[in-house]
Amino acid sequence: MKVKGNTIYTILPGLIVCLGLMLLGIYVADLLGLLLVKLEILPSGNTSPISGIFISILFGIMIRNTIGLHTIFKPGVLFSLKYVLRIGIVFLGIRLSIVDALKLGIWGLPLIIICIASGLLITLYFTKKMGQSERLGTLIATGTGICGITAIMAVSPVIKARENEISYAVANITIFGLVGMLFYPFLANLFFGTDPVKTGLFLGTAIHDTAQVTGAALIFAQMYDLEQVIDVATVTKLTRNLFMIAVIPIVSYFFYKNIDRNTKSQALPKWYKLVPGFIVGFLLLALLRTIGDITVTNSSVAFGFIEIETWEMFHDSLSNIGSTYLLGLAMAGVGLSTDFKMFKGLGFKPFYIGLIVAIAIGIVSVMLISSFGHFIDLTM
Numbered sequence: 486m487k488v489k490g491n492t493i494y495t496i497l498p499g500l501i502v503c504l505g506l507m508l509l510g511i512y513v514a515d516l517l518g519l520l521l522v523k524l525e526i527l528p529s530g531n532t533s534p535i536s537g538i539f540i541s542i543l544f545g546i547m548i549r550n551t552i553g554l555h556t557i558f559k560p561g562v563l564f565s566l567k568y569v570l571r572i573g574i575v576f577l578g579i580r581l582s583i584v585d586a587l588k589l590g591i592w593g594l595p596l597i598i599i600c601i602a603s604g605l606l607i608t609l610y611f612t613k614k615m616g617q618s619e620r621l622g623t624l625i626a627t628g629t630g631i632c633g634i635t636a637i638m639a640v641s642p643v644i645k646a647r648e649n650e651i652s653y654a655v656a657n658i659t660i661f662g663l664v665g666m667l668f669y670p671f672l673a674n675l676f677f678g679t680d681p682v683k684t685g686l687f688l689g690t691a692i693h694d695t696a697q698v699t700g701a702a703l704i705f706a707q708m709y710d711l712e713q714v715i716d717v718a719t720v721t722k723l724t725r726n727l728f729m730i731a732v733i734p735i736v737s738y739f740f741y742k743n744i745d746r747n748t749k750s751q752a753l754p755k756w757y758k759l760v761p762g763f764i765v766g767f768l769l770l771a772l773l774r775t776i777g778d779i780t781v782t783n784s785s786v787a788f789g790f791i792e793i794e795t796w797e798m799f800h801d802s803l804s805n806i807g808s809t810y811l812l813g814l815a816m817a818g819v820g821l822s823t824d825f826k827m828f829k830g831l832g833f834k835p836f837y838i839g840l841i842v843a844i845a846i847g848i849v850s851v852m853l854i855s856s857f858g859h860f861i862d863l864t865m
Contacts, residue, residue, distance in 0.1 A: 498561055500569075503562060509541070510813060511540075514540050542655070547820075558821070565814050566818040570811075574812075576806055576811060578767035578768060581723050582775045584778050596854065600849055600850055603845065604842055611837075612625070627639075627733070634659070636733070637651065639763070652823040663697060670688070672687075683855075684711075684718075686858060688718040688721075689717070689721025701718070702715040
């Protein structure tokens with residue numbers, strides 16, 4: 486068997502290493518979750534708010550920058566970054582039902598759209614102002630505005646981002662997302678008290694990554710005994726994720742449009758090249774989930790013949806394979822590809838951009854929720 490010039494035997498060693506790192510990341514994340522329960526930071530029975538994907542990236546970075554990565558492993562690591570990642574993103578679509586997004590109503594959806602747009606525009610503005618790479622700015626903007634690392638990895642092949650730019654953007658999102666996970670529950674209580682809808686909306690719009698949003702919501706629920714916050718934050722974040730379908734082609738279009746304007750060359754690809762195949766797959770599975778959920782609501786069986794328990798087991802299993810295993814495998818590859826030597830020449834300005842945008846989105850979110858949050862009646 487061959488994959489783009491590589492046989493299964495050349496990619497297998499790297500895939501095995503990525504698999505090992507992914508499993509180790511899940512194991513360590515679970516241990517940390519048990520530690521948080523033991524320290525009574527989280528209530529008994531809760532899942533770990535620490536992402537196994539994040540741990541896998543950290544271990545990969547440590548290996549790459551200490552003992553290094555032998556050339557025998559590189560084809561497999563590259564395969565996980567290019568192909569396993571795309572399949573994982575497709576599988577993520579089954580998590581997202583448009584029915585859930587509609588629960589946010591006529592006030593919640595515009596609020597999310599404004600937060601996404603603010604993140605994109607502010608990032609791109611400061612990228613230009615600070616004279617940074619437009620590719621790097623586009624990666625940070627997409628990761629900040631939509632769904633963290635997944636969005637970065639989704640847009641990177643479309644705009645042909647370099648390895649150091651991808652690694653820098655991932656580091657940016659990870660650092661500021663973790664800071665948000667730890668501190669935003671306290672800020673949410675300061676601004677919104679124990680209002681579960683406003684708090685959930687804030688955590689779901691102001692924090693970058695899905696695992697980080699869940700972690701922040703768990704922390705808030707434990708501190709203030711308000712489980713509904715987890716539901717609201719999760720629906721808000723998954724709705725943000727759904728906008729990846731539209732935002733990836735849009736930011737790619739403007740990226741190429743800017744190149745075309747600056748270089749006076751025919752850089753803008755055909756429109757269909759701005760919509761990656763895996764985003765189409767993501768959309769199809771989201772539609773499958775939506776239709777299945779609608780038919781369950783109307784007739785108690787999905788598609789007229791699948792029992793509720795079977796349907797739930799199917800979409801939960803597919804979602805778990807995508808979000809835990811396939812993306813975990815790919816993110817281990819991200820860590821193993823992150824050589825600190827890559828950052829030479831990029832400097833600290835991209836981190837300043839990430840900090841500015843993280844704070845700006847938090848402010849925009851607080852202002853919008855304070856002004857319009859009371860109109861949102863999110864029944865869970």
